[in-house]
Amino acid sequence: MSLPPDPQVPRSGAHLGEHLAPLRRRWAILVGCVVAGGAAGIALLWFTPASYTATTQVLVMPVGTQEPGNQVTNRQREALNLDTEAQVAQSAVVAARAAMALRGAEPEEVEVSVPPNSAVLWIAVTAAEPAAAATQSRAYAEAYLAHRRHNALTAMAEQQRTVLAKLKHVNSAIELTIKRLHTLPRGSAEHAIATQRQNVLNRQAANLALKYDELRTVAVTPGAIISKAEPPAEPSSPVLPLYFGTGLMAGLLAGAAAAQARDRLDTRLRTAADIERLTGLPVLADLSRPGEHDLPLDRPHDRPHDRPHDLRRDRAHDLASAVVAACPGNRLLVKALPAHLYVSSPAEPLMIGAPLTVLDGSDVRDLSRADAALLLVGLRRVTSTEVAATVRRLARHDVPVIGAVAATDAVPSFVPFIEAHPHTSLGKLVATGELEVSVPAESTRMQALHRPRRRGKPA
Structure with a gap:
């Protein structure tokens, strides 16, 4: 098994x-x-405040052999390194040139981006005025192109000077070699070596001359503005x-x-669900509502107000059944929280008996004789901390709490009223038809009222 x-x-x-x-x-x-x-x-x-963003698009072109090489990837397939050019466009040198073009006005910060797989720079400037944003964006683009052209011309001029100096040196060597050939006898080894040297120098001079002419005739085109910034019609932020x-x-x-x-x-108990959630005590009945939504409708035309007496009887029967099933003994201590909650609201006694002796705590012996306790919790008048303190206080006297009943300031008619006098306490609920002898300050026989009373008003 x-x-x-x-x-x-x-x-x-x-x-x-x-x-x-x-x-x-x-x-x-x-x-x-x-x-x-x-x-x-x-x-x-x-x-x-609103801000406007204007963007100028600049096509960047190679300007010579001095350009830094760029690794061709899926993002950038141009030989020109545009990431470096984007940093140059945001440099302080370009900003100074843009300020000079703006006649000394302090330009706003510029943002330069590179679209993938392109050789285009997007130069964007954000300013408080649309016209100012467009003007500064164009100024940055022109300053970048001017700076790039200036650098290209400077580099090419340096190359020309270097090639020209080397060409002059080769030409000087050729002159010395020719002068030496006139002093050497023909057919000798020295004459042959000098002739060979002259030929090599002539070829070097020709190559340098071609390179020098190429540098002098190269057209420097740093790039072009393919889309000028226009004053935006709508603000970019906010x-x-x-x-x-x-x-x-x-x-x-x-x-x-x-x-x-x-x-x-927040420890205040506002609903019956708060009692179970914050204190852990089972709620045997929720008496905080009149019960209009709890009435079973046997026919579509029935209404809750048509049968108030049956409603009270059904709810009282359910409460009594739950109390009898949960109580481990015969003596049940009913304790209200707060204690003065039900003093001003007399209640209608139960018509249903139960094999329990209900104690209200008015006698000093009630706490020692109780086998279990039932808490009547006044919603919106007590906190979970107070309920927990009451449970601990009862636990010190070995009185377990079987559950709680949620109620408001008005006591429903089927809840026994806890009298302040010791000889008029709650009655003893008897499941059988036999009567028990009443004991002062412990139990009294419950009597039924012949006419129901309205909620919140004494009978």
């Missing part, structure tokens, strides 16, 4: 519903924070979706944190 498998006990926090439950309970805080975050985003959008979405997200996060903190710090 195999043993049954162990039951799966759910762990706390293992389900998403446990984390979302505080948000459902504190939905007002969450919604308020989300609305406040959205309003703050719109307010920030309203007070943030953007409504960005500000509003950020405000909503910030409000959502703040609302979730505030709802979690409020749910953890």
